[in-house]
Amino acid sequence: MRTSDLIDQIAQSTDRSRTEVREVLDALLDGILAAAKKGEDVTLTGFGKFSVRQFAARQGRNPATGESIEIPASRKLAFSAGKGAKDALALPKIPTKKTAAKTPVAKKMAVKAATPKTAGRKRA
Structure with missing residues (x-):
C-alpha cells in the first residue's frame, strides 16, 4: 500500500x-x-512504539573487494509492534492431537497397546 x-x-x-x-x-x-x-519514544497504545536505536561505529568489510572499512556510528528509527497489532496479525491456532492420556485408565490402555502381543509368553 x-x-x-x-x-x-x-x-x-x-x-x-x-x-x-x-x-x-x-x-x-x-x-x-x-x-x-x-x-524520545512515541507510543501509540495498542498499535506500537517508535524508538531511536543507537549503533556504535564498527569495522566492516566491503563485500566486493574484501577491504576493511570503517562504518560510522548511526541512529535509526525502529518500530516495535504492540499487542493490538500482534493480535490482529496472528494466525489462527490449529488444534493439535493430544498424544499423552491424562487419566490413569487411559495411560494403562496406552501402555498395553504399545507392548508387543508376545510379551510374557514362553517360547517353545
Whole structure:
C-alpha cells in the first residue's frame, strides 16, 4: 500500500477530504520524526512504539573487494509492534492431537497397546 492508497482509504472511512487527511498524516509523521530527533519514544497504545536505536561505529568489510572499512556510528528509527497489532496479525491456532492420556485408565490402555502381543509368553 502506498501513501496515496492509505490517504484514499482514510478519506473514505472518515468522510474527510483527501487534502485534510494528507495534512493530518503529514503532521503525524512530522511529530514522530521530531520526537525521534530529540531521542524520545512515541507510543501509540495498542498499535506500537517508535524508538531511536543507537549503533556504535564498527569495522566492516566491503563485500566486493574484501577491504576493511570503517562504518560510522548511526541512529535509526525502529518500530516495535504492540499487542493490538500482534493480535490482529496472528494466525489462527490449529488444534493439535493430544498424544499423552491424562487419566490413569487411559495411560494403562496406552501402555498395553504399545507392548508387543508376545510379551510374557514362553517360547517353545
